[in-house]
Amino acid sequence: MVPALRRHHQRPVTVAGLLKRAFAALVAVIVIGGTVGVIAAGPAYRSTNQGLAEGARTRTANQEVRLTLARAALALYGYQLTGEVAYRFDYQAARTAYDGALARLVRVAGAQDQAHVDDLREHGQNWWALADPQMAAPPGRRPTGGEVAATQVRYAQAVAAAQALDRRLTDRAGRLFRTINQLNVAALIGLTALTLLGMAVVALVGSMVTRRITSPLGQVATLVEELSRGHSDARVSITGAPVEIMAVAAAVNNAANQEFQERRMLEQCRGLNVAIREPMSRAASLTTAARGLGDLLDADHVVIVGAPEGDDAVAEVWSAPDAEGDPTALARTPVDWALPGDGVFVAAAVPDEGETLPEAERAALLAAGAGPVITLASGEGADATGHVTVVRRAGKPAFTPFDVQCVTMVAGALGRALTQARLFEQERRLVARLKEVDAAKTEFLSTVSHELRTPLTSVTGYMEVLLDQDAGPLNAAQQRMLRVIERNAERLRSLIEDLLIVSRIESDASTLNTESVDVAALMAATCLAFDPAATKAGVTLVCAAEGPLPVRGDPEQLDRVLMNLLSNAVKFSPDGGTVTVAARAEGTDILITVRDTGIGIPDDEVPHLFTRFFRASNATRREIAGTGLGLPIVAAIVDRHGGTITVATREGQGTTFTVRLPRETAATEESRSPDE
Template sequence: MGVLLGARIGRSMTRRITTPLAQMLRVLDRMGRGDHDARVTLTEAPAEVDTVATALNAAADEAATERDMLRAFQQHSAAVRQHLSRTHAVVAAAQSAGELVDADHAVIRLVPDEEGPSGPHVWSAPDAAGDVSPLAAIPVEWLAVGPSMAFVAVPDSGPQPSEKELVALRTAGAGPVITVAFGEGTEPVGHLTGIRRDGRAAWRPYEVHLISMLAAELGRILTQARLFEHASELVARLQEVDAAKTEFLATVSHELRTPLTSVAGYLEVILDEDVGPLTTTQDKMLSVIDRNVERLRRLIEDLLLMSRIEAGQLVLIPEPVDLAALIESVSQVVTPAAADLPYLFHRFFRAGNATRQGRPRHRTRPGHRGDHRRTPRRDRRRRLPRRRRHRHHDPAPDCRATAPFHEHR
């Protein structure tokens, strides 16, 4: 009887242990497969097994809290990134840091910068006690930029800041404190300090990781905001220069047209021989002046055209263009500039031949080869026999008379 009773008691105790352990194994398997809401629920279990189950549920709750904080970090980080102003970004970062890690106070102390925002930025929870304004006025000179961070539990433990800062922390009623440096490379930009009042829980490892990530994100955001501000200032200055240039072009164009009109009028009177006959040399010289007056008039019209284009007042009206006349006018412009070149090919009569006798696919493309300057053209007409090709490029009589050409071999 005693043996049977002992065996029965043994089986009962085994079931009381193995059944909850099997249940915990099933919960762990569900957690491993992604069911983060799974928890161990025991009705009757030994105290030791119940303690293990409670610890398992606490670890699961801690993991859930960490996941929630990671999602909150992503939201807070996005809220800070949306600001293009450095001042607004710092204010948003102080609030995000305090809310993210459930701090009583968050203080951002920036390194003095003539171009950036000045002064500390403080965020405090609605029910927070203590005054952190003395702390905000103290620069952080004991923590360098990098992955380092300092834990200060007032009044002891951890790397200690200056005595002046410790006094300010005690005035704020600080308990667990974390200070993270952030910057650009090795250059410090500022320090982020999170403060919990005395008696609250210490910082968890993932809270430390998240607040350091937020500080690093703030450093990148401040760099981007500074570059954006510089770009905006540059664009504003360029717009001012462009507006001044447009006004200058409009003024100069109108001021030049008045004397040019007088010059053109008197020149026309002289060319018409209203004031007396002209010699051949005088007529030739005055013709050159007349062409340059017309060229100057076109340049002034181009300036006015640019002003209308930049002001958005240009109205385009398509109309036919005499290609031969256009190329001839270009020739008159570039010939004086190319007079000193060793070789110059400008048989512009070929353009007229191709325009009148071939398909309208003639193309003139200026180019250069070494010290040579050339104007090649492509004629889409039907190919001629080789024996007649030398006659194909002979100048037409009208072109020879109206468009003299030179060829240096």
């Protein structure tokens, strides 16, 4: 149990009041400190900024005077050297600009700089007094050395006066910047002091808030943590705290009480849902759901109507031992006013006539002696095929929202259970029917194949007699026709043989006569037997095997695997193509690959390759003979030997089949049973 916090105040304390006082104190510190700082530093900053602005304007005007004076000097020297009239225009332009620049300098310069400005003006005028006569001289007249020297001296004096003024301005700007820096340092110190003061106020306020707010909140948080750890009996008692926190504590206590009750009920609902799904019988699921809801919700009657089976709806009616009223009418009353998931009717008592419910359902509820009632539309699809109704007698407590949630959960679980049971029954019947159909098909194939072999044997026998000319001589046309009959009879015999093999494999009538088989030797024999057929088709047959490759299997059926794969490879390879057969050991397996350079198989048809009677579309278009049984037989034989077969192909570029069989080792030989 969390200890209580005991404080007594005459007036209720609120969190909002505490925060308002705290923020008011903080704002007061900031406003007072800021106001004092502005009053103290404002005039100094304004004076310093004014001095900097005046110095900058004076410095700009001084530089303009120096620049125009330099332009005039360059024009004078150029005219004296070349005599070009254009230099006179440059000189006059500079003379005019100089007067304007000097006037601006006099106007913007402060009183403390007027002496230096006058000095600059005097030296400038002295230079212009010497320069004007020289510029007025006719072209070609060069000044004397004395004139040039005097002009240069006066120009240097004017430049020196301008430089002296610039240095004075620079020094004063430096002093002003140092003053600004000092002001900034003072402002920083003041801001730091203000910040420290604010921090102190915040710390003081925070300490107070911690005592008055966070401590009670900590108790509430501790309660929540205790509840989350499963201590459902934990509660908190707080007095003297802000009213909001006390309200939160009371709400948490109430929620803890309700959560404890709801958790227990939720666990019972979940247990009921599991119990409903266990049987695969619709009737058993309905019975379990009705009895469970009745016990769980302290109900008098529970009526559940499920989806119909045949012409009649499946209904389950449960009543408590001491229940009054007859609920059977509810089982025959349709709920047409709602859809599954949306249709929920909850009432503390049966409504009056003409309100909410259809009259038939209202009458059925009254016959059941209903007081509080929950009716929930349910179904196994988009339609309301049934409903769940839970009834308490008049005078009992009304159903809570959590009671409604529990009924909803159970109704959903029941719907899934009924659907699962129905599907299970349908699947069981379908599997039985498919087994019957498959057995009949297999028996039909076996019977037809056996029945076809007898007349085919007679046909081939008489055909051999005719070809041997025991019944008389044959002309060339008759021999050609008999050869055609012989080839087609051989195709028919091969088809019948394949059908018989498929029938035996699928019916498990074919047994494996297993023994140790060397795949390398078996492959060599098969390649030797197929070499004439490959040569006749113009296909190069390449066989490669690495040493003894033992597997445990039926040599006759493994030979059929190789024969079928080689037959397809040669048949689908064009004249000049190549068929490569290879075998090698890889870990605990033996790999057999048959690669051709034939027509390949379209990508979308590869998944159907091992389906009976399936033939690739490009083979059908080329009218290449085949039954579509060779690869299914190969796949079945490989599977019976515990192996796998895969295919890699690209249309127009060939196909590669890879057979993977378990490699025989000394351990497998020792573990083989004596009867094998």
